[in-house]
Amino acid sequence: MAKTYSDCFYCGGFVEQRLPPRELRWQGKLFAIEDVPMGVCSQCGEKFLKPEVAKGIDRIFEEKKQPAKTIQVPLYQYGPVS
Ligand SMILES: [Zn+2]
Known part of the structure; x- marks a missing residue:
């Protein structure tokens, strides 16, 4: 390669x-x-994102594309370790 x-x-x-x-979060929502x-x-x-890829991600949101699918994300509440 x-x-x-x-x-x-x-x-x-x-x-x-x-x-x-x-x-990533966009306008307070997780995507x-x-x-x-x-x-x-x-x-x-360490992760490296090319500028054109970052731009492509921005475009997805700017054009308000329909998502391919919607997934449910489990949300945990952090509790102190006893
Ligand atoms: Zn490294």
């Missing part, structure tokens, strides 16, 4: 492209986007 990302900014490790789902091309450092796990 062609090298599309520079080495990790933080640790110098190799950054490989992956397609993890990405969660998830699947198959987002993202660079992930193989050493420290």
Whole structure:
């Protein structure tokens, strides 16, 4: 595979492209986007998003696209460990 990302900014490790789902909040609501091309450092796990990919994500919201599906997200209330 062609090298599309520079080495990790933080640790110098190799950054490989992956397609993890990405969660983000938009106007107070939680959304998830699947198959987002993202660079992930193989050493420290830092994620790198290309500017054009970030722009593509913005466009999804700006165009108010219909989601492919709606998922339910379990929400936990944090409680102190006894
Ligand atoms: Zn790294």
